[in-house]
Amino acid sequence: MAIMTQRPGQAAAREGTGLRRGLLPLMAVATGLSVASNYLPQPLLHLIGGSLGLGTGMAGLIVTAAQVGYGVGLFLLVPLGDLLERRRLAVSLYLLTAAFLLISAVAPNGAVLLLGTALTALTSVAAQVVVPFAASLAAPAERGRVVGTVMMGLLLGVLLARTVSGALAELGGWRTVYWVQAALMLLMAVLLRRALPVLHTPAGMRYPKLLGSIATLIREEPVLRWRMAVGALSFAAFSALWTSLTFLLSGGPYHWSEGAIGLMGLFGAAGSVVANIAGRLADRGRVHHVTGVATVLYLASWLPLALGGHSLAWLIAGIVLLDLAQQAILISNQHVVYALQPEARNRINSAFMTGNFVGGALGSALAAIAWTHGGWPSVALLGATLSAAMLITWTLERLTTR
Numbered sequence: 001m002a003i004m005t006q007r008p009g010q011a012a013a014r015e016g017t018g019l020r021r022g023l024l025p026l027m028a029v030a031t032g033l034s035v036a037s038n039y040l041p042q043p044l045l046h047l048i049g050g051s052l053g054l055g056t057g058m059a060g061l062i063v064t065a066a067q068v069g070y071g072v073g074l075f076l077l078v079p080l081g082d083l084l085e086r087r088r089l090a091v092s093l094y095l096l097t098a099a100f101l102l103i104s105a106v107a108p109n110g111a112v113l114l115l116g117t118a119l120t121a122l123t124s125v126a127a128q129v130v131v132p133f134a135a136s137l138a139a140p141a142e143r144g145r146v147v148g149t150v151m152m153g154l155l156l157g158v159l160l161a162r163t164v165s166g167a168l169a170e171l172g173g174w175r176t177v178y179w180v181q182a183a184l185m186l187l188m189a190v191l192l193r194r195a196l197p198v199l200h201t202p203a204g205m206r207y208p209k210l211l212g213s214i215a216t217l218i219r220e221e222p223v224l225r226w227r228m229a230v231g232a233l234s235f236a237a238f239s240a241l242w243t244s245l246t247f248l249l250s251g252g253p254y255h256w257s258e259g260a261i262g263l264m265g266l267f268g269a270a271g272s273v274v275a276n277i278a279g280r281l282a283d284r285g286r287v288h289h290v291t292g293v294a295t296v297l298y299l300a301s302w303l304p305l306a307l308g309g310h311s312l313a314w315l316i317a318g319i320v321l322l323d324l325a326q327q328a329i330l331i332s333n334q335h336v337v338y339a340l341q342p343e344a345r346n347r348i349n350s351a352f353m354t355g356n357f358v359g360g361a362l363g364s365a366l367a368a369i370a371w372t373h374g375g376w377p378s379v380a381l382l383g384a385t386l387s388a389a390m391l392i393t394w395t396l397e398r399l400t401t402r
Contacts (some may be wrong), residue, residue: 019137026191029135029148032153032154033181034127034186036157038124038156038161039066041179043165043176045059052113062113065355066120071127072121073124074353080367082095090133091189091193094188095185096123097185101116101119101185106175116178130192136199137284142281143338144335151331159269161265226397227352228356230393243388245261267323272334279335287335291394293328294332295390299387301320301322302400305319305322363386367382
């Protein structure tokens, strides 16, 4: 049960009472900027390596540090939303992210940059605190639309971070990217502090027990397990595409520059429009239909992607189709798992997103192996295999939990 702890000058809210006008767009922008903090270094590795005198291996560790930090944050920080007052938690994480970005901005060497990157990734899970916050505020009949809108912001942040990061680096160097992002995160902290209501839904347990209860939730909720599997497979296929796309476009027959490759994120972002549509369909009781259609589209997208090895038109078509399917799957998955135990929504989100993260990391590793041994055709085969496994998993879920 939500506890109202209103103080002078603060708005308090109960779960399911709806969002004030203008709050939903702010939360969508905030989630996009937060998650973007974790992807900023990826197109800058060459510039950073040259500036700080880092070898290829050391520069590559920057991405690893970001992945590890984000994974730890998903498990350790996101569940705190079921323990602490949510506005204070969200604002604190945004402030910490701004501070940690400044560490990277002034880093004199690779070690300090790795520290700043890992800490930034750790607190950039603020996005995964804001999403269930929005779901909790939303009235039940509009929860799918609300989650879809916020997730559209998050997914745009993932897809556009590389493009914007590359553009800012060309204008003012790689440190400019961190200065600008730190300022934006500070601004978001101020705006969220003013706009978010006070919402406290304490789980009634200490922090160690709170973390241990995540395993209990996974064990007791079969739907959560199934949706974690579907999400992990979808993110594995998604990561396989975006990890290997750079290899494809930088070589023959494309030979694109790093800046041009970054622009491909714009085509992926075009698929974000489906997030809101998927959420609205979920609100109308079509959530399982959305997942089913999306898994079929996911599998089908690998045909034009395979042809995209030698055709830009087919490649773009496949990217747009896959991103449409990815976002529909993510929104429908969240709609289902958020409805399981509202009082444990942050812990459920922690379990679900950790599963997605593990799947994404595995997909990236498998894509690198596939590219090394068979090039783009092997990557397309890998993606199609993962997508087929996802379709089978969803079918089994419907058969066993109907």
